[in-house]
Amino acid sequence: MTVRQLPLPSLVDACARLGVPGIGLWREPVRAYGLKAAARLVQAAGLTVTTLCRAGFFTASDSSADNRAAVEEAAALGADTLVLVCGGLPPGSRDLTRARERIADALAELAPYAADHGVRLAIEPLHPMYAADRCAVSTLDQALALAEPFPSTQVGVVVDTYHVWWDDRAPAAVARAGAAGRLHSLQLADWTVPLPAGVLTGRGQLGDGCVDLRAWRRLTDAAGYTGPIEVELFNEDLWARDGAEVIAETVRRYRREVCEHPSPGPRENPAHPSLPPA
Amino acid sequence: MTVRQLPLPSLVDACARLGVPGIGLWREPVRAYGLKAAARLVQAAGLTVTTLCRAGFFTASDSSADNRAAVEEAAALGADTLVLVCGGLPPGSRDLTRARERIADALAELAPYAADHGVRLAIEPLHPMYAADRCAVSTLDQALALAEPFPSTQVGVVVDTYHVWWDDRAPAAVARAGAAGRLHSLQLADWTVPLPAGVLTGRGQLGDGCVDLRAWRRLTDAAGYTGPIEVELFNEDLWARDGAEVIAETVRRYRREVCEHPSPGPRENPAHPSLPPA
Numbered sequence: 255m256t257v258r259q260l261p262l263p264s265l266v267d268a269c270a271r272l273g274v275p276g277i278g279l280w281r282e283p284v285r286a287y288g289l290k291a292a293a294r295l296v297q298a299a300g301l302t303v304t305t306l307c308r309a310g311f312f313t314a315s316d317s318s319a320d321n322r323a324a325v326e327e328a329a330a331l332g333a334d335t336l337v338l339v340c341g342g343l344p345p346g347s348r349d350l351t352r353a354r355e356r357i358a359d360a361l362a363e364l365a366p367y368a369a370d371h372g373v374r375l376a377i378e379p380l381h382p383m384y385a386a387d388r389c390a391v392s393t394l395d396q397a398l399a400l401a402e403p404f405p406s407t408q409v410g411v412v413v414d415t416y417h418v419w420w421d422d423r424a425p426a427a428v429a430r431a432g433a434a435g436r437l438h439s440l441q442l443a444d445w446t447v448p449l450p451a452g453v454l455t456g457r458g459q460l461g462d463g464c465v466d467l468r469a470w471r472r473l474t475d476a477a478g479y480t481g482p483i484e485v486e487l488f489n490e491d492l493w494a495r496d497g498a499e500v501i502a503e504t505v506r507r508y509r510r511e512v513c514e515h516p517s518p519g520p521r522e523n524p525a526h527p528s529l530p531p532a
Numbered sequence: 533m534t535v536r537q538l539p540l541p542s543l544v545d546a547c548a549r550l551g552v553p554g555i556g557l558w559r560e561p562v563r564a565y566g567l568k569a570a571a572r573l574v575q576a577a578g579l580t581v582t583t584l585c586r587a588g589f590f591t592a593s594d595s596s597a598d599n600r601a602a603v604e605e606a607a608a609l610g611a612d613t614l615v616l617v618c619g620g621l622p623p624g625s626r627d628l629t630r631a632r633e634r635i636a637d638a639l640a641e642l643a644p645y646a647a648d649h650g651v652r653l654a655i656e657p658l659h660p661m662y663a664a665d666r667c668a669v670s671t672l673d674q675a676l677a678l679a680e681p682f683p684s685t686q687v688g689v690v691v692d693t694y695h696v697w698w699d700d701r702a703p704a705a706v707a708r709a710g711a712a713g714r715l716h717s718l719q720l721a722d723w724t725v726p727l728p729a730g731v732l733t734g735r736g737q738l739g740d741g742c743v744d745l746r747a748w749r750r751l752t753d754a755a756g757y758t759g760p761i762e763v764e765l766f767n768e769d770l771w772a773r774d775g776a777e778v779i780a781e782t783v784r785r786y787r788r789e790v791c792e793h794p795s796p797g798p799r800e801n802p803a804h805p806s807l808p809p810a
Binding site for chain 1 (some may be wrong): 629665744
């Protein structure tokens with residue numbers, strides 16, 4: 255989604271040229287391109303699919319069939335992790351507690367199905383500003399509590415810096431998630447102000463905002479996280495630019511803002527990719 | 533601020549006619565009208581000043597003098613409670629922990645001064661979407677932790693439904709704050725989506741959003757809160773309307789959405805005010 259302006263083949267090509275070893279895919283462009291064709295395309299380029307985004311929206315009344323389809327799509331892509339955005343309040347409801355109960359019930363239905371397909375579910379707490387309309391799960395503590403009834407290989411959490419950077423309890427939750435084997439995905443975005451209307455497209459390029467991304471990387475490292483690190487930006491300004499250029503910039507920013515030891519020499523050389531290991 | 537379009541005399545007059553027993557004032561219009569004149573105006577109408585908004589912004593380098601002035605203004609108005617918006621990250625900083633330490637240090641300086649003037653400080657946690665630029669204190673738990681080193685008569689917290697409605701830990705914090713005598717102010721606003729750009733003027737009229745206001749009233753009642761209940765709306769649509777009409781509507785909404793036992797008969801009759809006790 256960081257470069258939704260790029261067709262899937264251009265995205266895969268740009269990642270391969272820049273030495274980005276994997277990509278997180280969203281369902282809509284995958285379906286538009288064709289599920290099997292997308293799987294072949296990514297595999298042929300030597301990339302992995304780090305996660306599939308996204309299923310969930312459990313508080314809607316009719317989410318079950320679509321969520322099973324998402325599990326099947328993740329399996330077909332070879333993505334071991336399906337990201338869950340759990341859904342906000344049902345229309346007319348003011349009961350966040352009940353919404354969270356519905357999410358727990360729906361997880362209990364979906365988790366075994368996902369396990370049968372070799373796919374892990376990763377609950378993503380969204381920033382509290384989305385609690386009403388997108389996700390009643392607002393903190394890592396809540397996400398972990400929802401995951402805990404299930405085996406860690408079935409249900410874990412996503413740490414997305416944009417959503418949790420403000421939370422003084424999040425570092426301890428990261429450590430607990432790591433110790434429990436439930437740290438299934440790490441996503442990076444920076445926090446910039448002012449927020450845009452609707453607050454959906456304000457995710458800042460790494461280094462443009464006030465999130466101490468290197469500190470979050472240290473936290474997840476200390477928690478034992480060795481999985482992929484995704485950069486997920488929804489940003490109108492980035493979407494309006496050349497997609498390949500945005501990916502190259504994002505790689506430079508990742509090196510500068512996230513890596514402990516930025517590689518010496520030129521910041522970017524697409525002919526000789528040298529992305530430090532995540 | 534709910535009706536910032538109203539000059540202070542019109543505001544006081546409308547409140548008195550509608551049976552609203554007190555008003556929360558902001559410093560800017562009070563200073564524009566004149567501090568002593570404002571105090572006389574409110575007193576002559578038989579109203580109380582429920583709180584003065586606002587001091588704080590402790591993370592700025594030069595807040596001390598202005599905060600002492602705010603204490604003096606509150607005392608002059610007969611307001612026993614000064615609301616604190618504690619400030620976000622200093623320019624260029626990414627360190628929320630350090631910002632919170634600065635807030636604690638500044639509180640230690642201001643609290644005795646406020647006590648000497650008979651004014652209580654009330655720390656208002658702001659919604660996490662303001663953590664970067666307005667208030668590094670995002671939860672009632674954090675606000676209570678900041679208040680605890682001081683006597684409860686000196687430092688307490690504000691419960692503002694707009695800021696804390698999403699937080700599953702807030703109800704327990706309300707109970708703790710009440711038991712400790714630190715529940716110093718209750719402010720109501722509803723949560724509506726989509727949020728406007730900048731997210732400052734999206735506070736919804738009572739009943740227009742998804743906050744269970746009656747449940748929050750029950751929580752604060754159960755916590756022993758018997759102080760005033762303020763309705764604080766920042767909303768461009770309300771500011772564009774006739775101010776007296778907005779106050780009357782707000783009284784109707786308060787009765788309908790917050791009171792346990794809405795008064796029977798006509799919803800509003802300015803000639804015979806019958807606002808249930810807060």
